[in-house]
Amino acid sequence: MTTIIPIASGKGGVGKTVCTANLGVALARMGKTVILVDLDLGGSNLHTCLGIRNNRSGVGNLIHKQEDSLDSLLVETAEKRLFFIPGDSLLPGTANLSYFRKEKIIKDLFGLVADFVLIDLGAGSAYNTIDFFLCANNGLVVVVPETTSVLNAYSFIKSAIFRLIYRSFPNRSEERRIITEFSAGRLEGSDTKLGALADLLGQVNPDNASIVTERLQQFVPRVILNMGKETADVTIGAKLRQIARRNLEIELQYVGFVPVDPSVPRAILDRTPAIVGNPSSPFAGAMFAVAERLVHSRTASPPQLFDGNQDLDEITRQFFKANHA
Ligand SMILES: Nc1ncnc2c1ncn2[C@@H]1O[C@H](COP(=O)(O)OP(=O)(O)OP(=O)(O)O)[C@@H](O)[C@H]1O
Numbered sequence: 001m002t003t004i005i006p007i008a009s010g011k012g013g014v015g016k017t018v019c020t021a022n023l024g025v026a027l028a029r030m031g032k033t034v035i036l037v038d039l040d041l042g043g044s045n046l047h048t049c050l051g052i053r054n055n056r057s058g059v060g061n062l063i064h065k066q067e068d069s070l071d072s073l074l075v076e077t078a079e080k081r082l083f084f085i086p087g088d089s090l091l092p093g094t095a096n097l098s099y100f101r102k103e104k105i106i107k108d109l110f111g112l113v114a115d116f117v118l119i120d121l122g123a124g125s126a127y128n129t130i131d132f133f134l135c136a137n138n139g140l141v142v143v144v145p146e147t148t149s150v151l152n153a154y155s156f157i158k159s160a161i162f163r164l165i166y167r168s169f170p171n172r173s174e175e176r177r178i179i180t181e182f183s184a185g186r187l188e189g190s191d192t193k194l195g196a197l198a199d200l201l202g203q204v205n206p207d208n209a210s211i212v213t214e215r216l217q218q219f220v221p222r223v224i225l226n227m228g229k230e231t232a233d234v235t236i237g238a239k240l241r242q243i244a245r246r247n248l249e250i251e252l253q254y255v256g257f258v259p260v261d262p263s264v265p266r267a268i269l270d271r272t273p274a275i276v277g278n279p280s281s282p283f284a285g286a287m288f289a290v291a292e293r294l295v296h297s298r299t300a301s302p303p304q305l306f307d308g309n310q311d312l313d314e315i316t317r318q319f320f321k322a323n324h325a
């Protein structure tokens with residue numbers, strides 16, 4: 001059974017790529033087979049963290065139909081059991097990522113065979129990023145102890161939930177219309193809790209309320225608190241959990257508190273994951289602890305969703321207009 005773990009964040013520069021590379025090494029050293037996929041399209045730089053030359057075909061080539069499948073892009077790394085699929089730094093693909101190519105990438109992701117597939121995503125709530133994040137019920141969200149990072153993480157999780165619920169109903173359904181209106185803030189109760197949306201959907205069909213409740217129960221994003229400086233930083237993580245529980249009715253699972261460590265930026269300059277050069281640093285210890293939790297905590301199977309659809313672009317745009325005006 002392959003466990004897919006997308007790694008996202010609301011704010012950029014919080015350590016997604018660093019976590020992807022180092023967790024990959026940690027898991028491989030614990031005997032797991034790991035594939036790292038660079039899906040930060042437009043900002044691919046995972047190869048740099050891994051010390052791999054930027055001269056191999058990657059997801060950009062797949063998007064431009066120069067390659068047939070994700071697994072044909074697999075590259076070995078210096079680490080035993082750790083493999084890599086490059087992004088689009090060689091051949092930019094973001095602007096050409098059609099709905100169908102995105103679906104193809106997602107289908108191929110589910111076809112990869114390894115113990116773990118870790119996906120490095122771009123920052124923010126672009127709808128492609130969210131669709132990749134929804135390849136799992138337990139994706140990782142990286143936050144740093146700064147108010148903006150936590151607020152953006154909350155926004156990201158909220159956008160992901162709307163999309164998750166939206167894709168739980170078929171295309172052109174009345175339910176999707178209601179969700180779009182609700183997320184755009186045009187329906188009564190939109191500014192309150194998500195439970196109000198479940199109630200509205202329940203009026204269309206009584207079964208809907210339990211569909212939404214079940215989705216929300218299964219959706220448990222995992223959170224890494226990165227670049228921590230003091231234990232008081234943990235309280236900022238607790239706040240995120242509190243607002244997620246209160247407003248979104250979901251639980252978050254914290255899987256690690258990772259200290260800020262000067263060996264990390266140095267390792268990037270050396271083009272090697274920090275835990276390779278400094279396996280006994282506090283940063284490395286924290287990464288192994290996160291890897292341990294990922295190996296031992298139960299992972300829910302991925303959500304079974306209806307196809308994402310072109311009309312989904314609309315919901316994301318409206319949601320953003322309403323929330324970031
Ligand atoms: N625990 C840490 N200690 C010290 N520096 C860190 C730590 N984690 C990340 N960094 C530094 O933060 C910077 C950003 O890290 P990284 O590129 O992994 O972020 P990102 O979230 O992937 O960014 P982007 O959103 O641009 O993809 C890097 O320079 C890295 O060295």
Ligand SMILES: [Mg+2]
Nearest residue numbers: 016017040120
């Ligand atoms: Mg990155």
